[in-house]
Amino acid sequence: MSERVSFTKLITMYSKTSVPKALIEGAIARGQGRSTTGAQLEPMTLEILMPPNIALVADIETDNKTRSLHDLKFVVKKAGGLVGSTAFYFSRRGRAVFKPRDGGPSLSDVLEEAIEHEGTEDVEEHPDGGYVIWTEPSKLMAITEAISKRFELEVVESEIMWAANEDTKADVDSSELVESLNTLLSGLREYTEVRALFANIRQGAITDEEWDKLERHIDI
Numbered sequence: 001m002s003e004r005v006s007f008t009k010l011i012t013m014y015s016k017t018s019v020p021k022a023l024i025e026g027a028i029a030r031g032q033g034r035s036t037t038g039a040q041l042e043p044m045t046l047e048i049l050m051p052p053n054i055a056l057v058a059d060i061e062t063d064n065k066t067r068s069l070h071d072l073k074f075v076v077k078k079a080g081g082l083v084g085s086t087a088f089y090f091s092r093r094g095r096a097v098f099k100p101r102d103g104g105p106s107l108s109d110v111l112e113e114a115i116e117h118e119g120t121e122d123v124e125e126h127p128d129g130g131y132v133i134w135t136e137p138s139k140l141m142a143i144t145e146a147i148s149k150r151f152e153l154e155v156v157e158s159e160i161m162w163a164a165n166e167d168t169k170a171d172v173d174s175s176e177l178v179e180s181l182n183t184l185l186s187g188l189r190e191y192t193e194v195r196a197l198f199a200n201i202r203q204g205a206i207t208d209e210e211w212d213k214l215e216r217h218i219d220i
Contacts, residue, residue: 039063047086048076050181053170055086057162058188059196068193075191079184089200090162093121094140095220098153100129105151107131113150117143130156134163161220164200171204178210185217 041061046069048056062068073083098110105113110131111123119139124132131153135143137160144158172178181201188194196219203211 044068045087046072046076047084048081048184049084049086050079050081050184053168054172054177054181054199054201055089055164055168055170056081056184056197056199057086057090058194059162059198060193061195062193068191072188072191072194075187076184079187080180081184087162089168090164090198092137092160093163094119094135094137094143094160095157095163096133096135096140096144096147096155097126097157098131098133098147098151099156100126100131101153104153110147110151114143114147117146119143159196159219161196162198163220164198169200169202172201172206172211172214173204175206175210178206178214182213182217185214189217 041063042065044060044062044065046058046060048058050056058072060068060072076083107123107125110133114120114123114133117139119136120133120143121136122134124134126132131147133143133147140158140160144155147153148155172181181199185197185199188197197217198220199214199218201214201218
């Protein structure tokens with residue numbers, strides 16, 4: 001099982017919107033560790049700040065770091081953001097999501113098994129009825145495989161993420177900020193080099209519809 005950042009959400013998002021076929025094909029190719037030309041991909045991280053206190057991290061895989069950095073910096077600047085250090089707003093955590101099944105284990109069953117494995121940090125119920133297990137990054141693969149095998153559960157996602165620290169989270173409180181962030185996030189998502197986007201935002205005084213507009217672009 002790979003610990004590469006999952007691109008399931010990205011493909012799903014593309015499939016539900018009017019995204020050119022070339023972008024979907026590019027995302028699939030990157031999920032296989034290559035570009036559309038077959039070139040080997042290299043990982044890169046882009047840290048972004050949207051004044052005054054919104055932080056983002058983009059996980060990128062590209063066959064040309066110089067080109068990607070130039071293109072993505074342009075997107076950030078156009079949206080009113082800055083490229084700078086934001087990693088300290090986040091912690092690296094492993095996350096595994098398991099699909100529920102009829103007659104499957106309860107949350108307490110999964111919790112009881114998970115805490116037997118070193119590196120388990122938390123167990124939650126997924127909104128879709130499955131289970132989410134948070135782990136130390138280095139333990140993600142082992143714990144995911146152990147839980148999947150123990151309960152015969154399908155793994156929906158297994159990924160190492162940039163999880164925003166609670167004391168750094170920023171509320172999105174205005175429609176103007178929603179539009180600025182949506183411009184940035186959607187602009188970044190147009191580039192298939194961007195494998196995942198993480199932000200320290202949470203819903204403030206905005207509508208659910210406005211929040212959904214942002215949430216569909218981010219991975220946590």
